[in-house]
Amino acid sequence: MEESKKYITTEELRxxxxxxxxxxxxxxxxxxxxxxxxxxxxxxxxxxxLAGQDVTDAFIAFHPGTAWKYLDGxxxxxxxxxxxxxxxxxxxxxxxxxxxxxxxxxxxxxxVFFSFLSIAVMFxxxxxxxxFSKDFWVHLLSGAVLGFAxxxxxxxxHDSGHYQIMxxxxxxxxxxxxxxxxxxxxxxxxxxxxxxxxxxxxxSLEHDPDLQHLPVFAVSSSFFNTLTSKFYGxxxxxDSLARxxxxxxxxxxxxxxxxxxxxxxxxxxLLLLNPSRKVPDRALNIIGILIxxxxxxLLVSFLPNWNERILFVLASFTVTAFQHIQFCLNHFAANVYxxxxxxxxxxxxxxxxxxxxTCSTWMxxxxxxxxxxxxxxxxxxxxxxxxxxxxxxxQDLCKKHNLPYRSYGFYQANKxxxxxxxxxxxxxxxxxxxxxxxxxxxxxxxx
Numbered sequence: 001m002e003e004s005k006k007y008i009t010t011e012e013l014r015x016x017x018x019x020x021x022x023x024x025x026x027x028x029x030x031x032x033x034x035x036x037x038x039x040x041x042x043x044x045x046x047x048x049x050l051a052g053q054d055v056t057d058a059f060i061a062f063h064p065g066t067a068w069k070y071l072d073g074x075x076x077x078x079x080x081x082x083x084x085x086x087x088x089x090x091x092x093x094x095x096x097x098x099x100x101x102x103x104x105x106x107x108x109x110x111x112v113f114f115s116f117l118s119i120a121v122m123f124x125x126x127x128x129x130x131x132f133s134k135d136f137w138v139h140l141l142s143g144a145v146l147g148f149a150x151x152x153x154x155x156x157x158h159d160s161g162h163y164q165i166m167x168x169x170x171x172x173x174x175x176x177x178x179x180x181x182x183x184x185x186x187x188x189x190x191x192x193x194x195x196x197x198x199x200x201x202x203x204s205l206e207h208d209p210d211l212q213h214l215p216v217f218a219v220s221s222s223f224f225n226t227l228t229s230k231f232y233g234x235x236x237x238x239d240s241l242a243r244x245x246x247x248x249x250x251x252x253x254x255x256x257x258x259x260x261x262x263x264x265x266x267x268x269x270l271l272l273l274n275p276s277r278k279v280p281d282r283a284l285n286i287i288g289i290l291i292x293x294x295x296x297x298l299l300v301s302f303l304p305n306w307n308e309r310i311l312f313v314l315a316s317f318t319v320t321a322f323q324h325i326q327f328c329l330n331h332f333a334a335n336v337y338x339x340x341x342x343x344x345x346x347x348x349x350x351x352x353x354x355x356x357x358t359c360s361t362w363m364x365x366x367x368x369x370x371x372x373x374x375x376x377x378x379x380x381x382x383x384x385x386x387x388x389x390x391x392x393x394x395q396d397l398c399k400k401h402n403l404p405y406r407s408y409g410f411y412q413a414n415k416x417x418x419x420x421x422x423x424x425x426x427x428x429x430x431x432x433x434x435x436x437x438x439x440x441x442x443x444x445x446x447x
Contacts, residue, residue, distance in 0.1 A: 005079050006077055006078050006079065007078060007079050007080070007081035008030060008078045008079075008080065008081060009080075009081050009082055010054075010080065010081075010082050010083075013025055013030060013052055013053070013054075013080065014052040014053070015052065016032075016051070016052050017048075017051035017052030018051075019034075019037065019044075019048065020034060021034060022034045022037055022047060022048070022051045022052075023051070023052060023076065024047070024050065024051065024052070024053065024054070024055045025053070025054040025055065025056070025080045025083070026054070026055060026056050026059050026071060027056050027083075028054070028079050028080045028083035029071075029075060029078075029079055029080075030075070030076045030077075030078040030079065030080060031071060031074035031075055031076060032074055032076050033047060033074050036074065038278060041280070042062065042192070042196045043192060043193050043196050043197065045193070045196070045197040045200075045231060046062075046196045046197060046199075046200050049197065049200045049201050049207055049230075049340065049341050050200060050341065050343045053342070053343040053344065054080060054083065054343060054344055055343045056085075056089070056093075056343075057089055057092060057093070057343065057344075057346035057347065058200060058343050058346055060092075060093060060096050061096070061199075061346070061378065061379065061380055061381070062196075062199075062380060062381065063381075064105065064381065065100060086344070087401065088347050088348065088397075088401045088403070089344075089346070089347065091397055091400070091401070092346070092347045092378070092397070095390075095393065095397065096379065099379065099382065099386075099390070104382060104383075104386045104390075105163065105379075105381050105382055105383075107383065107385075107386070108165065108383040108385065109383065109385040111365075111383070111384065111385050112156070112159070112165045112166075115152060115155070115156050116156070118152060119149055119152050119153055119156070119183075122145050122146070122148060122149035122152070123146070123149050123183075125142070125145050126142045126143075126145045126146040126149065126299075127299065129141065129142030129145070130142050130299055130302050130303060130312075131302050134304070136308060139303055139308050139311075139312055140308075140311060140312065140315050141315075142312065143311070143312035143313065143314070143315030143316040143319075144315045144316065144318075144319050146316045146319075147315065147316035147317065147318065147319025147320045148319050149183075150183070150184050150316065150319075150320050151319065151320055151322065151323045151368075152365075152368070153179045153183045153184050154179075154184060154186075154323060154368075155368030155369070155370070155384075156175070156179050157175075157176060157179035157180040157184070157186075157188060157191065158191075158195075158368065158370075159383070159384065160172055160175045160176045160179060160188075161176060161188060161191060161192055161195065162380045162381055163380075163381045163382075163383065165383075173281070173284075176188040177281075177284055177285070177288045178288070180288070181284075181285055181287075181288025181289050181291070181292060182288045182291045182292055183292065184292065185264075185265055185268070185289060185292035185293065185296065186261075186264045186265070186268055187268040187271060187272055187285045187288070187289060188285065188288075189271065189272070189279050189280055189281065189282070189285045190264075190267055190268045190271045190272075192280075193271065194209045194210070194231075194267075197209055197231055198210045199377060199380060200341055201231075201340075201341040202331070202341075202349060202350060202353035202354065202377060203331055203334055203335060203336045203337065203349075203352070203353030204336075204337055204338070204339065204340070204341055205220060205222050205223065205227055205336055205337065205338050206227055206228065206229065206230045206231075206338060206339065206340075207230045207231055207340065207341060208231070209229070209231045209232065210327070210331060211331070211332075211336065212229050212231065212232065212236055214236045214237070214238065214242045214246075215237075215239070215241050215242030215245050215246070216245050216246075216249070216252075216256060217245075217246065217249050217253070217256075217421065218238070218242070218246045218249070218424050218428070219332050219336060219420055219421070219424060220336050220424060221424055221427045221428075222336070222338050223236060223238055223246075223424075224238050224243075224427070224428065225238070226238050227338065243428050246424060246425060246428040247425050247428045247429050248425060249421045249424065249425050250418050250421040250422035250425050253328075253417075253418065253421055254321070254325070257321040257324045257325050257328075258314075258317055258318050258321045259317060260320075260321065260324040261317055261320055261324075268289060269289075272285055272286050272289065300312060300313065323368075325414070326357070326367065326370065326371075327370075328417055329355065329357060329410075329413040329414060329417050330354060330355055330356075330357070330370065330373040331353060331354065331355065331373075332417045332420055332421070333355060333413070333416040333417045333419070333420045334352065334353045334354055334355050334406070335352040335353060336353075337352075347378065347397075347401075347403070348403060350374060350377040350378050351374060351398055351403045351404050351405065352403075352404065353377075354373045354374045354377050354406075355373060355374075355406045355407070355408065355413060355416075356371060356372055356373050356374055356375075356391075356405075356406065356407035356408075357371035357373070357407065357408065357409070357410055357413050358371070358407045358408060358409050358410075359371050359409075359410065361388065364384070364388060368384065369384025369385070369387050370384075372384075372387035372388060372391055374394060374405065375387045375390055375391055375394050378394065
């Protein structure tokens with residue numbers, strides 16, 4: 001029976017990495033997923049980033065056990081001739097199997113209920129403070145409460161995007177549109193599009209959209225060579241404007257984080273109104289965004305004057321800056337690379353590109369579980385209530401295979417992130433690294 005099998009080599013598999021010819025291997029069996037590409041719930045980019053490779057570990061990370069039965073319809077009849085499983089992958093798959101048998105991917109505890117309850121309380125407090133109080137400080141506090149509610153809503157939307165927080169897929173989709181579009185004004189379709197790509201290509205300067213922030217930020221001098229974003233399909237020009245902003249990015253980081261939501265609003269609108277890009281549930285997403293831009297301006301209009309309205313919005317945005325900063329802390333100071341993600345190095349790439357934040361148990365709610373960033377990246381379908389308990393196991397596995405496990409306190413993580421930004425900023429000013437530009441020289445002062 002073994003002799004009758006048809007085989008192809010890893011090199012032959014790599015040739016099938018075009019959008020009209022997409023093959024992948026899972027557990028050594030080769031599948032043609034070309035026709036599935038546009039139907040994939042996680043988006044095309046997630047598959048294209050790993051096209052032509054064995055993607056077993058990534059498949060295990062993102063799919064429940066029930067997904068395996070659908071693979072037979074894509075089987076090419078070929079097996080991978082030189083298929084090998086590394087020791088670290090064997091251990092990773094063993095852990096994933098043990099967690100699945102223990103029901104850890106299904107047991108969500110009570111955090112979903114308490115999260116919804118806390119969000120409802122915070123929104124109620126904000127609305128009451130704005131409408132029924134005439135005190136300036138109450139209005140300002142209400143803005144801050146709204147900001148913290150948005151933070152918690154975003155964590156819940158993140159959870160619903162990775163696994164079912166509700167009893168059925170239909171209710172889960174409702175939760176996604178509610179938490180993402182209706183309550184925060186940020187499209188769940190946009191989040192899935194970018195976030196899934198980020199997970200697969202974590203800290204690839206060409207493939208990870210979460211690192212592509214030119215002209216405002218550059219975490220590596222590699223951006224000075226004008227890289228091409230494989231995600232957005234355009235060049236990331238390092239022009240005179242980018243050089244100017246990047247040269248001071250360690251000083252502008254926190255102020256920009258305060259208004260970072262504006263960029264998310266803009267990205268949402270650009271995606272939903274782009275007729276050339278396929279957007280799942282586009283109509284539902286647009287309706288949800290319209291609901292947000294109805295209730296939020298209406299709420300702000302109840303404030304007595306424009307000064308208070310601006311300060312209210314600024315207070316809410318300032319609180320949400322904590323979350324934007326947290327996401328940067330998880331990756332900006334980690335290892336980065338240029339090129340395609342390598343599926344065979346799944347565990348290694350996740351450890352290289354992520355940083356945990358050390359905190360007390362009572363702070364888990366504040367961080368939304370994402371202080372355990374490596375644990376989340378390794379097991380994205382795992383509910384956040386289990387991430388702290390599996391952390392020691394992940395640490396042991398990293399130690400066993402001599403892989404980095406980085407976990408810093410909030411202050412130290414900020415210090416390292418600012419250090420990375422400052423290093424790139426000083427490099428951007430160095431004419432021996434970046435070609436001289438007369439326009440930049442005319443407006444820049446060397447500090």
